[in-house]
Amino acid sequence: MINHASTDSKIGFTAKKLAFCGASIGLAFVLSNIKFLKLPMGGSITMFSMLVACLPGFWFGPVLGIISGVAYGLLNLIVDPYILFPAQVIVDYILAFAALGLSGFFSKSKYGLYKGYGLAIIGRYIFAVLSGCLFFGEYAADYNMTPLPYSLAYNGIYVFAEALVTYVVLLLPPIRTLMDYLKHMATSQNK
DSSP: OOOHHHHHTTTOOOHHHHHHHHHHHHHHHHHHTSEEEEOTTSOEEESSHHHHHHHHHHHHOHHHHHHHHHHHHHHHHHHSOOOSSHHHHIIIIIIHHHGGGGGGGGTTSTTHHHHHHHHHHHHHHHHHHHHHHHHSGGGGGGGTOOHHHHHHHHHHHHHHHHHHHHHHHHTSHHHHHHHHHHHHHHHOOOO
């Protein structure tokens, strides 16, 4: 007889968690295609896609959050790739989206979604800046800049603009209530 409890406990995936992570990834992907601003060399301001991609981490912790982030990044890579160099795929699509799962480090903390989302955004920004310096730095000369300030500015435009709008929306009482309710649904034990 197979002991399902021991197989689930390795990384904690249950059917319910898989469903919530899959729904979050799917919704984040749909929202990522609603772009308010798309920059010429990648990056865009979307309708809260980074927040929705952070939810698996907020619900279930960093391991499942990072796994979900990688899955979300791979989905973006398959559907809408922007590739200049093979190594860029790792930084832009694996690590940058995995960073959204860092939200899970605050999953059990008071104001965990706010703190976790902030950490996830900073992680995503760091990898976007790294990619900008390594793979897109040649474009900095067009603006009389060196690669680091160029990458900081370019990536800051879309990452922090979306983050700012998201934080404003998260402060609305109905949204706070919705986020608490979703976490309760995702993490409650079925009896």
